[in-house]
Amino acid sequence: MNIFEIYLEKIKNIIVKLSKENQIVIPDNLNSINVDIPPAQFKCDISTNVALVLSKINKQDPFELAQNLSKLIKNKDKNIDTINVAKPGFINIKFNNFFWNDFSKKVLNLKDEYGSNTKGKKLKYLIEFVSANPTGPLHVGHCRGAILGDVISNILIFNNHNVSKEYYVNDHGNQIMNFTKSVFFRIREIKYGEKFPTNNNELYPGDYIIDIAKDIISKKIKLEFDDFDKISNKLKKLAIEQSLLMIKSNLKNLGIFHDNFQSETKIIENKEVQLVIDLLKKKKFVYEGKIEAPISEDNKDWVERKQLLFKSTDFGDDKDRALQKSDNSWTYFASDVAYHNNKINRNFDILINILGADHAGYIKRITSVVEALSNEKNKLICKVSQLVKLIKDNKPFKMSKRKGDYITVEDLINQVGKDATRFIMLSRSSDVELDFDFDKVKEKSKENHLYYVQYCYARICSVFRKINKDINEDVENISYDFNYGEEEIKILNKISQWPKHVDIASKKLEPHRIPVYLYELASDFHSYWNMGRDDKKKRFIDEDNKIANDKLVFLKIISNTIKIGMQIVGVNTPTKM
RNA sequence: GCGCUCUUAGCUCAGCUGGAUAGAGCAUCGGUUUUCUAAACCGAGGGUCGAAGGUUCGAAUCCUUCAGAGCGCGCCA
Structure with missing residues (x-):
């Protein structure tokens, strides 16, 4: 029920027919023809x-062409009230009451599927997001990408695609060793009273390491904590297990659940790295060579040497990228190449990676690899979420890695709640930095868009409560002979735009369009609600505490659209506030 | 130095798969509650869409150059 699509089809059919009759010429590609939302001043619908x-x-x-075409569009179309041609040659269509009756009926019947694109091809997506190192709890920096990935998934699922949500666990490499060592020292601290070394800045000082240490001790596993090298592998597994539990609990509190946690270690143990590098060698994308020293400040210790490189410059990268370290172990990039090959082999149509702004420089090389391996140009789509600027007491709040000086997802949820966090993290395009103001987020006013939209839903619920109706029950057995006025149609018109916004959000992977739309719809509704003060006809319930059928359907489809949108965003719609 | 992203009202931002007189919120000023939720609504002022070129019937939107801001540029992950 996307009226923009319906009329686009209709118009295309008309011009194709005309061209077959040699009355007009049409271009090969009709993509630049569109049916759009007109600016408000024209007072029409499409x-x-x-x-x-x-x-x-x-x-x-x-202008002349538009006049001729508009006659053909109008011809026998029982939905159109007026059709006008405006200045350069736009054709503006206003629908009649018959149309809005029919529209409201259709939207009502679609229930929670309204806005979903059922016509498009069903695709298999793999979306990788969060993938934070399992060396500690999630902090605010991870939060935006996590929510972005989750809601992109929701949108794709809503549009009938198949989506697999994945978390890549970087449980291999130096960071993990440092982390394990930190746990080791904390265990010794608890067991033997040895002071945790403070002079080693490779270690993780955070208090959560103590919790992990305690958890491991409480498991009473037979393990001697005297020689780190002897037990490092066993302890590593235990420590990662604990920190993943912590991360999963953080994600759960954000309302996020992954379908799969893919371990980097497993990929390396399965020899998938060697396999993929052989494959790339065959394709002549891997060679032995030298790269230049990096431009960063302290590259004094840079030693130029021959090493195994991936030819990402073939795909427009600045330089070729190293696959092997000097001790012959694989680089992070190498195992990521294997991981992406693993993804490709699982036969997804499209791969999506959600990355933080600090990893944007990584995109070129990884998309290059995917192209080299799959021979498909846009197989992998990377979305970057820009930084979140925390603001507290009107001042930017800087997080540092020093102990206790960063805000975790847990802190955030305890202070502002899951719903407000989700809604605000999505309220801006992922391409721009986001100010996250702790004080404003907690405010319950128009400033806080979550409450503004929720309040709209709650107001509708209050009407249903008043007349002893259940908002979740279907409206049935109604004859559709309504006569909606200008104000009601304004809102119905807004509702008619919902599928278009979902469609763009889905195609461009831009979830912020959903909250932006919901805010606008809520605004229109609040505006309508307040008309009831001066005009009794605009109130929903009459003196006998009854509601007219048109008003009932009207409320039902507004609340329905809001609920669908809020479900995509992943927040609640309380019935009372 | 190179790459990516951003630059729209005093502030925070929508709008960008090219379209018509560029929209919200906050802030400022002025109004609304015998009424289904005032966590709301109505009105007013506020703009060279960073700058300059180009493509086009048509540019905030696409291209080029420049300026400013953020992030990144290691065999780290």
């Missing part, structure tokens, strides 16, 4: 640029 697109190729005045 508009199209067909005439403007066709005028040049037909050497005809667009």
Whole structure:
């Protein structure tokens, strides 16, 4: 029930027919023809640029062409009230009451599927997000990407795609060793009263390491904590297990659940790295060579040497990328190459990676690898979420790695709650930095968009409560002979735009469009609600505590649309506030 | 130095798969509650869409150059 799509189809059919009858010429590609939301001042429901697109190729005045086409569009269409041609050659269509009756009925019947694109091809997506190192709890920095990935998944699922959500666990490498060592020292601290070394800045000082140490001790596993090297592998497994539990609990509190946790170690143990590098060698994308020293400040200790490199410059990267370290172990990149090959072999149509802004420089090489391996150009799509600037007491709040000086997801949820966190993290495009103001987030006003939208839903629920109806029950057995006025149609019109916003959000992987739309819809509704003060006809319940059928359907489809949207965002719609 | 992202009202941002007179919120000023939720609503002022070129019938949107901000640029992960 996307009226923009329906009319686009109709218009395309008309011009294709005309071209077959040799009455007009049409371009091979009709993609630039659109049916869009007209600016408010034109007081119509949809508009199209067909005439403007066709005028040049037909050497005809667009205004005149538009007039001719509009006659054909209007012809026998029982939905159209008026059809006008505006200045350069836009065709503006206003629907009649019959249409809005029919529209409200259809939306009502679609229930929680309204806005979902059921026509498109069903694709298999793999979306990798969060993938934070399992060396500690999630902090605010991870939060935005986590929510972004989750809601992109929700949108794709809503549009009938198949989505697998994955977390890549970097349980291999130096960081993990440092982390394990930290746990080791904490265990010795607890067991033998040895002081945790403070002079080693490779170690993780955070208090959560103590918790992990305690948890491991409480398991009473037979393990001697005297020689780190002897037990490092066993302890590593235990420590990672604990920190993953912590991370999963953080994610759960954000309302996020992954389908799969893919271990880096497993990929290395399965020899998948060697396999993929052989494969790339065969394709001539891997060679032995030298790369230049990095430009960063302290590259004095840079030793130029021959090493195994991936030819990412073939795909437009600045330089080729190292696959092997000097001790012959694989680089992080190498195992990630194997991981992506693993993804490709699982036969997904599209791979999506959600990355933090600090990893944006990594995109080129990884998309290059995926292209080299799959021979498909846009197989892997990387979305970057920009930084979150924390603001407390009107001042930027800087997080540092020093102990206790960073805000975890847990802190965030305890202070502002899951829903507000989700809604605000999504309220801006992922391409721009986001100010996260602790004080404003907790405010319960228009400033806080979550409450503004929830309040709209709660207001509708209050009407249902008043007349002893259940908001979740279906509206049935109603004859549709409503006569909606201008104000109601304004909102119905807004609702008609919902599928279009979902569609763009889905195609461009831009979830912020959903909260932005919901805010606008809520605003229209609040506005309507307040009309009831001056105009009794605008109130939902009459003197006899009854509601008219048109008002009932009206409320039902508004609340329905809000609920669908809020479910995609992953927040609650309380019935009372 | 190179790469990615950003630059729209005093502030925070929508709008960008090219379209018509560029929209919200906050802040400022002025109003609304015998009424289904005032966590709300209505009104007013506020703009060279960073700058300059280009493509186009048409540019905030696409391209080029420049300026400013953020992030990144290791055999780290």
